[in-house]
Amino acid sequence: MQITIIGLGGIGASIGLAYQHAELGDRVRGYDINPDAMQGALEMGAIDEPLDSADKCADAEMIVVATPPRAVPELFQRLAPRLRPETVMTDVVSVKQPVLEWARAYLPYPNRFVGGHPIAGTERHGYQAARADLFQGASWVITPTPDTDANAIARVEHLIRAIRAIPVRMDAAQHDREFALLSFVPHCLAFSLVALHAEHPTQLQGGGSWQSATRVAQSDPELWTELLTLNREATADWLDALIERLRAIQQALQKGDSEQLRRLLQS
Numbered sequence: 001m002q003i004t005i006i007g008l009g010g011i012g013a014s015i016g017l018a019y020q021h022a023e024l025g026d027r028v029r030g031y032d033i034n035p036d037a038m039q040g041a042l043e044m045g046a047i048d049e050p051l052d053s054a055d056k057c058a059d060a061e062m063i064v065v066a067t068p069p070r071a072v073p074e075l076f077q078r079l080a081p082r083l084r085p086e087t088v089m090t091d092v093v094s095v096k097q098p099v100l101e102w103a104r105a106y107l108p109y110p111n112r113f114v115g116g117h118p119i120a121g122t123e124r125h126g127y128q129a130a131r132a133d134l135f136q137g138a139s140w141v142i143t144p145t146p147d148t149d150a151n152a153i154a155r156v157e158h159l160i161r162a163i164r165a166i167p168v169r170m171d172a173a174q175h176d177r178e179f180a181l182l183s184f185v186p187h188c189l190a191f192s193l194v195a196l197h198a199e200h201p202t203q204l205q206g207g208g209s210w211q212s213a214t215r216v217a218q219s220d221p222e223l224w225t226e227l228l229t230l231n232r233e234a235t236a237d238w239l240d241a242l243i244e245r246l247r248a249i250q251q252a253l254q255k256g257d258s259e260q261l262r263r264l265l266q267s
Helices: 010-021 035-044 069-082 097-106 150-162 172-199 208-218 221-230 232-255 258-266
Strands: 003-006 028-031 062-065 088-091 116-118 139-142 166-169
Touching: 003 010, 010 028, 010 035, 010 150, 028 035, 062 069, 062 150, 069 097, 069 221, 088 150, 097 172, 116 150, 139 150, 150 166, 172 208, 172 221, 172 232, 221 232, 232 258
Parallel strands: 003 028, 003 062, 062 088, 139 166
Antiparallel strands: 116 139
């Protein structure tokens, strides 16, 4: 199966590396608007062949879209006139409902598109962050709809298993709500803690708890602005719930109510 990866950052290049390490004998092509990313992916062995335009990606048997979210609608429109009915497409964006809407709006064969999200990223980004073992044992959510072609689902799940991840089928709305709690809110907290520390520098350095709580604040803020905006309603709802709990803790502290504080910390 000929695979073309569009977007050769940390996730895209890792997909290429992992697929190459599976030694299936398939050719992996890649495209990125950044020539350095394409050259880097080629040199590390993530791709066999760099392509010089997105247009040339359309004839692949499978296309994996690993671009930032903002690039997806335009990319779909650019590929649309050149896609073949048998081509399977998937993506790695960590918000699924908007991507499915773009697929329905812009792709000529939306039933051949399978939304995907590997739950395996790190705070590092760029092709330099690529790892062949990034997806090993990780859940990889796919969000097929009732109209999605069964063959397309099977082929995407084959790709996922080939790179040693675990496919998990889920409704897109459920994915977006759950992942807002599991990842988007923690990122909001990490960015906020780092900003708070910048406003109030400390003489002491943080220990393990600080490092754990702020690690993902090293993530790309531009990317996370896009993601949070696309999943803003679910994230805002979880932030409301978190703020309510934090206010309860604050009130217990202000009152010196140790029993209430203990209940809040144990719940």
